[in-house]
Amino acid sequence: MSKVISMRDAVAANVHDGDVVAIEGFTHLICFAAGHEIIRQRKHDLTLARLTPDLIYDQMVAAGTARKLVFSWLGNPGVGGLHAIRRRVEEPEGGAPAGASDPRPLELEEYSHFGMVGRYTAGASNLPFFPLRSYFETDLPKANPLIRPIRSPYGEETVYAVPPLKPDVTIVHAQRADAAGNTQMWGLLGCQKEAAFAAERVIVVVEELVEESVIRADPNRTVIPGLIVDAVVLEPWGAHPSYVQGAYDRDNRFYRDWDAISRDESSTAAWLDEWVYGVNGRAEYVEKLGRERLADLRPSGRAPSGSVDYGVYE
Amino acid sequence: MSAPSDAAAFSKSEMMIVAAARELAGQRVCFVGVGLPNIAVNLARLTVAPELELVYESGAFGAKPARLPLSIGDPTIVTGATAAVSMFELFSFYLQGGLVDVGFLGAAQIDRFGNINSTVIGDYEHPKTRLPGSGGACEIAINARRVFVIMRQSKRSFVDRIDFRTSPGNLGGAEAAARIRREEGWLGRGPSVVVTDLGIYHFDESGEMRLDSIHPGVTLEQVRETIGWEPRVADPLATTPAPTAKELRLIREELDPEAAYTK
Numbered sequence: 001m002s003k004v005i006s007m008r009d010a011v012a013a014n015v016h017d018g019d020v021v022a023i024e025g026f027t028h029l030i031c032f033a034a035g036h037e038i039i040r041q042r043k044h045d046l047t048l049a050r051l052t053p054d055l056i057y058d059q060m061v062a063a064g065t066a067r068k069l070v071f072s073w074l075g076n077p078g079v080g081g082l083h084a085i086r087r088r089v090e091e092p093e094g095g096a097p098a099g100a101s102d103p104r105p106l107e108l109e110e111y112s113h114f115g116m117v118g119r120y121t122a123g124a125s126n127l128p129f130f131p132l133r134s135y136f137e138t139d140l141p142k143a144n145p146l147i148r149p150i151r152s153p154y155g156e157e158t159v160y161a162v163p164p165l166k167p168d169v170t171i172v173h174a175q176r177a178d179a180a181g182n183t184q185m186w187g188l189l190g191c192q193k194e195a196a197f198a199a200e201r202v203i204v205v206v207e208e209l210v211e212e213s214v215i216r217a218d219p220n221r222t223v224i225p226g227l228i229v230d231a232v233v234l235e236p237w238g239a240h241p242s243y244v245q246g247a248y249d250r251d252n253r254f255y256r257d258w259d260a261i262s263r264d265e266s267s268t269a270a271w272l273d274e275w276v277y278g279v280n281g282r283a284e285y286v287e288k289l290g291r292e293r294l295a296d297l298r299p300s301g302r303a304p305s306g307s308v309d310y311g312v313y314e
Numbered sequence: 315m316s317a318p319s320d321a322a323a324f325s326k327s328e329m330m331i332v333a334a335a336r337e338l339a340g341q342r343v344c345f346v347g348v349g350l351p352n353i354a355v356n357l358a359r360l361t362v363a364p365e366l367e368l369v370y371e372s373g374a375f376g377a378k379p380a381r382l383p384l385s386i387g388d389p390t391i392v393t394g395a396t397a398a399v400s401m402f403e404l405f406s407f408y409l410q411g412g413l414v415d416v417g418f419l420g421a422a423q424i425d426r427f428g429n430i431n432s433t434v435i436g437d438y439e440h441p442k443t444r445l446p447g448s449g450g451a452c453e454i455a456i457n458a459r460r461v462f463v464i465m466r467q468s469k470r471s472f473v474d475r476i477d478f479r480t481s482p483g484n485l486g487g488a489e490a491a492a493r494i495r496r497e498e499g500w501l502g503r504g505p506s507v508v509v510t511d512l513g514i515y516h517f518d519e520s521g522e523m524r525l526d527s528i529h530p531g532v533t534l535e536q537v538r539e540t541i542g543w544e545p546r547v548a549d550p551l552a553t554t555p556a557p558t559a560k561e562l563r564l565i566r567e568e569l570d571p572e573a574a575y576t577k
Binding site: 026027028051052071072073074075077078079081085086089090110111112113114117121132133134135136137138139140142143157158186187188189190191193194243245246249250252255299303 | 399451480499
């Protein structure tokens, strides 16, 4: 049965006000197209979970969709800070976006990368916590009392525990899937698998829709099975300005541009008006970016994986 | 190595990157962070440590980047790498499993014992400046066999008391730190070197930073003016050999041609 629907329908059906939303992808495969659609549909009071909020959550916070962030590294990778989020944290009175549904300061729940990965892992495996050797002698357990020490049941050792994270909806971007949602990706895999298995609902957004036979020809590359997928959206360039291994590069120019745009509330709002509210979807955004800009982001050459032989056993 | 170049012909940042790269001689597996560590580690791979395996927290092991990645997530660290693994595997098996020799960290604040703050300036609840936070730094500080720090010196960054402890160094001193590491089963032995734009510090038996080498053209006075405590200084104090022509060429032509980090 096909689960292929439009981005508009996928977000309308699966993202609700007040939800815990995880748009995962560690620098790679970040689904900006979904984030922008969530902004256009004016969802609000969301708890946004991601290891690295990145530009996408800076934009979603600026647009007033979020009540809370759950994260481990709050920056513009390789460039600097996330200014819209920082305004809501450093100057909560003045930093609320105009017309925001909720002018309260943004609530933060902070972990480390391994802690966040562990939280999704516990959520995906139906465990009450995930143990890890981190946080010793740091101020993080004081800043976030959900990070707690536990004694090993097999000895004297103490480790730290983090609670499971089960998003209401996880959204992942990938190179390809079939219509049933069987999803294959390559390159940096981040923790998309864990975040998807931990979630109540899963939206998969892909660069290419393929036949089931393509998936079955390379089962080791399947990261997310259609079994847990609720909607499949075909959205080429849906991860721009982040990147898709083998398809297009990170648009570092935009990551640098955002640093200037986001320093000021009015330029941030103007950008959202032009590039999010002002377009009806990703196709129009891509059209607006222009062929030249996109051509520059294509890989400079090919690096095919070669292939392996799974064999036939009849 | 080629002949030393003219001392006037390199920047402080270039000296810092070169000094950090040289410290990696003989190391095998290095966990790479964004920015300055990224350049230093890639320079080491091209000079003193050709066998160095680069691990990026984004999940690339044995990366051979064909260009300097702007961020630690960049398609060039995957193409041609030994392995691209999930973050669960990277943090659980490679880092917590004890395979990482050196973790490279930057910081907003550091104290004399190498404890690091990358979370907030000011009070946590009402910060003056909200910084990125731990990322993987806190588990790197605990699980990497040793920690290298690279950062520019200033009174604001080299402080008597850090505002938030994101990553543990030698805590309140070497003796207590060694006991706690043993009792809590840490694999890491803590910070071993801090490379700045002015000099190179190692840690003495008390666990405190000691200036062992000063970069050419830098005075002790400049060092003291940019540090929030009275620093220990080795006697005799070495002078860091200036960058070689080869090191400078690699930085300028291959690693940072736009001088994003080396201005």
